Amino acid sequence: MASNSEILDCLIVGGGPAGLTAGLYLARLRRRFMIxxxxxxxxxWIPKSHNIPVFADGISGPDLLGRQRDSLVQYGVSPVAGTxxxxxxxxxxxxxxxxGEGQSRQxxxxxxxxxxxxxxxxxxxxDLPNAVQRGLVRYCPICDGYEARDRRIAVIGYGDHGLGEAIFIARTYSPDVTLLTLGQRLQKPLKRQEELDALGITVVEDPVERLDLEDDRIAALHAGGRELRFDVLYSALGLKYRSDLALSLGAEHDPSGSxxxxxHCQTSVKGLYAAGDIVRGLDQIVIAMGHAATAAIDIHNHCEMPTEDEPGGA
Incomplete structure (x- = not known):
């Protein structure tokens, strides 16, 4: 860590798995940084993830983050609350x-x-805001789809992303998959109609009119005069990337903003790195950690060297 008057080796923005992993590496590399x-x-939001190595019984998102923060304590590092x-x-x-705390600093x-x-x-x-955050709708079949195998699964989505996720789940985990478009009409003819037919995926384009909740779960959805029951619901509506800081500096990005x-996980802006979901590619915790480790080591290796646009830069 460092005092406010010092020029840090690195400012880490974000206290999720990627940011905390980068903090662990930079702490052990004895660098001046702040999270x-x-x-x-x-x-x-993760109730339990089963594909993080060494956690054979799975681990919840809050538990994982708590363990990561605890691992930083021995190095005298605590994330600073703020934006x-x-x-x-x-x-x-x-x-x-x-x-943070009602004040602004640089x-x-x-x-x-x-x-x-x-x-x-x-x-x-x-009448059900924040269904994903509340754990009523899941968002990562790669993380927990194995636990939903051979069950009745609904995918909420439309467009190429929704179609792709429904096909992925049907090919990988269950023969009973329904795509719910929430009233959005799919463009006909569908590019992947043959795959949908071959996998027996049902498409429901009617809007959901009401829900039945039982024991803190969605027991049934009512759409087009039908009652639809599923064991598991996944949302495939995509992400809004928190990439505004990078975009304000002109960093290269794809149309979605990732x-x-x-x-080395360096963006097109020299000295500006990115790790985790904000980077184009798979949104997975172990990948985020890998990004962070890669970036942290490169930052350490170049701490005594100017960036390319600085005087004397390579």
Whole structure:
């Protein structure tokens, strides 16, 4: 960690699995850094993930984050609660504007690692806001689809992403899959109609009119005059990426706003790195941790070297 008057080696923005992993690496590499945690990591929504190595019985998102924070304590590191509302680049440093506890301050760092992730787009279900955050609708069949194998599964989505996830689940986990478009009409003819037919995927384009909740779960959905019952519901509506800080500096990104990075997880803005869901590719915790480790080591290796746009830069 470092005092406010120092120029940090790295400012880490985000206190989820990627940001905390980067903090562990940089602490052990004896670097001056700070983790700014907005307090809303996407991983905190996970009831239980089963594909994180060494946790044979699975682990919940909050438990994982707690263990990661505990592992930083022995190095004297604690994430700082707050948000980074602005980021400016100067020839030899970045200036981050930190908001927290009713005040604003500025932090200078030679390099910045963005681990800000994304927010799942919630399905528009009747009288049920934040269904994904509440755990009533799942969002990661790669993480927990194995536990839903051979059960009745509904995928909420439309467009290529919704179709793709329904086909993935039907090919991998269950022969009983329904795609719910929530009233959105799919463009006909569908590019993947043959796959839908071959896998026996049912498509329901009627809007959901009401829900039946039992024991803190969605027991039934009513659409088009029918009662639909499923064991598991997944949302496939995509993410809103928290990439505004990078985009404000002109970082290269894809049409969805996720960032494009090099093999060291550095963006097209020299000295600006990214890790986790904010990076284009698979949104997986172990991948986020790998991004963070890769970025942290590269940051360490270049701490005494100027970036390419600084005087004397390579």
């Amino acid at each position: 700014i945690d907005g307090g809303a990591p996407r991983a905190a 980074v509302s602005g980021l400016r680049k100067q020839p030899d440093r970045f200036i981050g504007v930190i908001e 932090i200078a760092a030679r390099r910045v690692l963005l681990a800000t992730g994304g927010v799942d787009i919630e399905p528009d279900l009747p 960032l494009i990075v090099d093999i």
